[in-house]
Amino acid sequence: MDTLLDKSAKARQAALQGLRLALSSRTLSEFLLERRLTLTDSLEKCLKKGKGEEQALAGSVLTLLCLQMGSGPEGEEVFRSLKPLLVSVLTDSTASPSARQSCATALGMCCYIAAGDLEDLVSCLSCLEGIFSTPSTGEGGTAPAQHRPLHCSALQSWSLLLTICPPSHLRSILDNRWLQLPPLLTSSSVALRILAGETIALLFELAQDLEEDLCHQDTEFLCTQLKVLATESNKYRAKTDRRRQRSIFRDILRFIETGEYQEETVRFGLECMYLDSWARQRTYQAFKEVLGSGIHHHLQNNELLREIFGLGPPLVLDAAALKASKVSRFEKHLYNSAAFKARTKARSRVRDKRADVL
Numbered sequence: 001m002d003t004l005l006d007k008s009a010k011a012r013q014a015a016l017q018g019l020r021l022a023l024s025s026r027t028l029s030e031f032l033l034e035r036r037l038t039l040t041d042s043l044e045k046c047l048k049k050g051k052g053e054e055q056a057l058a059g060s061v062l063t064l065l066c067l068q069m070g071s072g073p074e075g076e077e078v079f080r081s082l083k084p085l086l087v088s089v090l091t092d093s094t095a096s097p098s099a100r101q102s103c104a105t106a107l108g109m110c111c112y113i114a115a116g117d118l119e120d121l122v123s124c125l126s127c128l129e130g131i132f133s134t135p136s137t138g139e140g141g142t143a144p145a146q147h148r149p150l151h152c153s154a155l156q157s158w159s160l161l162l163t164i165c166p167p168s169h170l171r172s173i174l175d176n177r178w179l180q181l182p183p184l185l186t187s188s189s190v191a192l193r194i195l196a197g198e199t200i201a202l203l204f205e206l207a208q209d210l211e212e213d214l215c216h217q218d219t220e221f222l223c224t225q226l227k228v229l230a231t232e233s234n235k236y237r238a239k240t241d242r243r244r245q246r247s248i249f250r251d252i253l254r255f256i257e258t259g260e261y262q263e264e265t266v267r268f269g270l271e272c273m274y275l276d277s278w279a280r281q282r283t284y285q286a287f288k289e290v291l292g293s294g295i296h297h298h299l300q301n302n303e304l305l306r307e308i309f310g311l312g313p314p315l316v317l318d319a320a321a322l323k324a325s326k327v328s329r330f331e332k333h334l335y336n337s338a339a340f341k342a343r344t345k346a347r348s349r350v351r352d353k354r355a356d357v358l
Contacts, residue, residue, distance in 0.1 A: 001015070001019075001035065001038060001042060004016065004019075004043070004046065009050070009051075009054060012046060012050070012054055013054050016046065016058060016060075016061055020061050023061065023064035023065065023068060024064055024290070024291050024293075024294040025297060026294075027302050028068055029068045029069065032065065033069075033074065036069060036074060036077075036078060039065060040065070040078055040082065043061060043065070043082065046058035047059070047082070047085050047086075047089060051096065051099075052099055053096075053098065055095070055096060055098075055099035055102065056096070056098040058102075059086070059089075059099065059102030059103045059105065060105075062106050062110065063105060063109045063110060063290050064290065066078050066079055066106075066109065066110040067113060067287075067291075067298075067302070067304065067305075069114070070304040071113055071114055071304060075113055075114035076115075079110040079114040079115065079120075080116070082110075083111075083120070086106055086107045086110075087123075090103040090107060090131065090154075091127065091130070091131075097147055097149065097150050100131075101149050101150045102153075104128060104150060104157050105153045105156070107124055107127065108124065108160050108161055108286070109160070109286065109287075109290060111124040111161060112163075112286075113304065118166065121165070122169060124157075124161060125165075125169075125173075128157050128158040128161070129154075129158055131150065131151065131154035132151040132152075132154040132184070133180045148189040148191070149191075151192055152189070152191050152192050155184075155195050155199060156282075156286060157286075158199075159198070159199040159202055160286045162199075162203070163202070163206075163279040163283060170210065171210065171212065173203075174206070174210070181196050181199055181200050181203075182196075182200070182222055182225065184196035185197060185225050185226075186225075190241040190244070190245055193245065194244070194245060194248050197226065197248065197249055197252045198282065200222075200256075201251075201252045202279060202282055204256055205255070205277060208259070226249055226252060226253045226256065230245075230249035230250045230252075231246065232245060232246065263275065263276045264281065268300055269300050270315065271299075271300070271311065271315065273299070273309055273311060280309075283308065283309075284309070287305060300314060
């Protein structure tokens with residue numbers, strides 16, 4: 001932590017990278033509890049005086065710090081002390097796009113975790129909305145390419161905060177402000193198109209929960225847009241992008257037309273959890289983006305995440321249980337050999353010229 005105050009920008013960045021790795025891969029809440037003020041002050045200086053990559057890293061570390069502190073007074077203290085600075089960097093058009101993107105994620109995540117009152121939530125929603133709803137993003141995706149990741153992060157954070165919105169404020173969003181989302185479906189960025197589609201599905205889901213009718217001025221046109229995106233085969237788009245887009249928009253269209261959600265299962269250790277709604281999926285994706293490969297460790301051990309996803313207290317396993325849960329190398333070898341043999345037979349039948357292919 002001392003290196004965060006080093007005169008060398010490279011040294012500070014290296015320290016931030018180390019902190020990001022440590023906080024994303026371990027649960028260190030007790031260790032950080034007594035050091036949170038020192039770390040918060042250091043992050044504030046990095047955000048104020050740093051440039052570009054340093055600010056982006058500081059935003060990421062701040063998000064992880066808030067996640068480690070949880071939703072109690074300590075987490076709220078961290079959020080309140082740095083919220084004005086996050087908003088300042090996020091809304092500064094001269095700041096680095098990567099720094100603004102990191103601050104958009106940090107603002108949404110920290111607000112989700114530690115916002116103490118409705119005023120904080122509403123102000124964060126308004127700030128994030130101002131980023132992705134600028135005129136340039138709504139007219140055929142004409143926003144500069146370097147700003148598209150920023151718009152994606154802002155929209156993702158905005159949609160995350162929608163999942164904890166009280167009904168009174170959510171109704172005002174459902175009444176009018178959600179209409180800025182359909183134009184984003186024409187963006188040239190596949191990530192922004194997908195996020196816009198998922199957010200529309202989330203709003204339909206939230207409207208159902210409130211027993212509200214989410215009326216669009218031309219619902220048929222919206223469904224037509226979704227159908228086009230679910231079947232798009234334009235060659236000028238990358239094959240992987242087309243495949244991913246079609247898969248997700250098929251799920252979105254099915255949900256809007258029939259109310260059916262494609263459930264997903266997330267396994268970690270000896271446990272698993274089900275993503276059975278757009279709200280739950282948005283929450284999981286937001287934490288996964290922040291934690292990266294450390295998401296499974298935190299799902300197993302982080303009390304905040306376990307509370308959010310309703311997983312109960314962390315499991316306490318003895319050495320015998322852990323050993324029993326592990327598959328031996330020999331068993332893995334047998335399984336892989338059997339799978340390889342079955343796959344080879346199946347492919348041989350298909351490839352055989354004598355096979356009756358219809």
